[in-house]
Amino acid sequence: MCDIIWCKKDFEGKPCDTVNYLDPYCFWNWEGTVNCAECGTVYYIHMIQGKMYRGPEERPGEKPDTSPLYADKPLDGYRFYGAGIEGRTRPFECLPRHIYLGVPDMVKFSIRGKPVRGWRPQPPDASNAGGSYGFNWDVERLSPDVWEEYQKKIKNGEVTEW
């Protein structure tokens, strides 16, 4: 289930009549502005636990923080905007996030504190040819920031064997 913004703004001489879907994955606990995928009207919304706490309120002149994931026009022959249309909808990226608070939670270390290749984006592999990968992930060379963080962890005694 997800909430929607049904935009009724006048657009090109008739009501916009676009349903903008506020996917719970992004908007579950969220405050900010979002654009209509069709007419570009910017709305302010505040959602708490998937419920619309405030809004949608029009905010003319403001820049939208984000876009809906998907939008359609049910009264207009089922035209729709799929995910990832620039300026209209947001690309679907499955960004891992902290428990619904909108903070990306990139796993860089296992629970025992050693590096895990589980964050993004990754630099392209240097040995790439025809899509091939080398056999070793050289943490120090390919991910120097993780390597640095890892050295600090070792120093602080945060790396264990179990």
Added chain:
Amino acid sequence: MHRLKYNKDPRETLIEDQQGPKSKEEFEEMKAPYEEYCKAQFDPGNEFSKPHSLKGVRWLSTTMYIFTPHSVSNLAELGADVIKVEMPRMGDPMRHCAPFNETYLYPLHDTRPMTGTGMGYLNANPNEYHISMDYHLDEMKEPFYALVRMSDGLTQCYRPGTFDRWRQSYRYLQEINPRFTSVWGGGFGYGPKVFGGSYDILGQAHAGLASITGMHEFMGGHATKHSNWCIDWYSGTQITFGILAALHWRRKSGLGTKIEFSQVQAATRCLGYAAPLYGRFGIVRQRWGNWDTQLCAHGIILCGKSDFPDAQNPQDRLEARYAMISAFQDEDWKELCAITGMNDLHDKYKSRNERTEGEAQIEIYAALEKWAEDKSRSEVCKICQDAGLLAEPVMNDREYYEDEHWRMRGTVRWQDDPIFGDIMAHGSYAAGLMSKTPRRLYWIWRPVGADNVKIYHELLGYSANKIEEWYNKTFI
């Protein structure tokens, strides 16, 4: 060379002819405490220094999800060279539909730097070389057939007729390589539902397995699927047996064969006596949840208090309340009744046959749960164990991970994956550790097409330019 010394009576065995110590002195010398002996036999952590049982076998895997991939991953863990062929840029759909995208491991592919592989892919494709190939294209038939020519077999999971349409079914491949074994792991297998696809849960439902799993409806239960994809793992492993039998058959006949396997049919094997019971007595088996219907008391009960009442994780705080209690022999039953104060039940249900009646079990387990109402799981287990009865807590994943027993056996262990870094491994080491040719884990999986150069160039001899051309045309 050791030679048998035959004496007059062949029924008499000489100590020299037996395995192990050859004299009393040698026996004294070789004596070790049981724990030491077990440790030496299991030898966890030294798997890599031992021989592979399937070295020299090469298998192709055009499979998806868990069921058919697992049939081949068993071979890869035992030392076979396995080449997993995935669709270019996309890969096995299991990479994308795994639980919890928070745990994605990257990268999937250089053309999709923002997409990872889900943890559900784990254990289904270890130690395999991952190449990409759109094998239904005419242009890719040549490298596909070249792989068939130098491999022992292939496992596939497509709907029947698909591989035939693409000219790569058994009848085509045996022309190219008569020693080739072709495996089809289908949902329903040949029969009226031959075109029906299957998933683990569908197999569990259609085979009747879900109907006998879970609590009875009067206890608030419903037909239940087993957790994880146990029928996928189970039927995949049964295919592996089929493959090993086919390899054995080839040693005798010199010919490959075709294996047809139905996932749904495999699930029926887990039904135990359910279908024969119906056939003989017309009785449809009921669900009895956590109780063993043949023995009583022999089941899992719910205790009143949690072992971890202050834990943040609800699995610890609320769920750490189940204990398995076993006291089905008459003496044990008497002891259980004595420590729980259920002496009236002891007098009522003295024999095993009386206790295993449905009505009796309902009364007994209700009384046990009433007794455990003000106790925690560990208190219940301790009381029973102190009285000499079998009792163990139902552990969750965290407890399983921390349990000393599994660590000592080498079942659960940390490992450094060459591409993905620090990983917790338990699948590969869950079986066969005492073998002289144990399973082992080299890597959990590889990105899509990660071994294109290794296989197309180093194995098949295609030039780097050709590989680059295929890559740019998305043939690979």
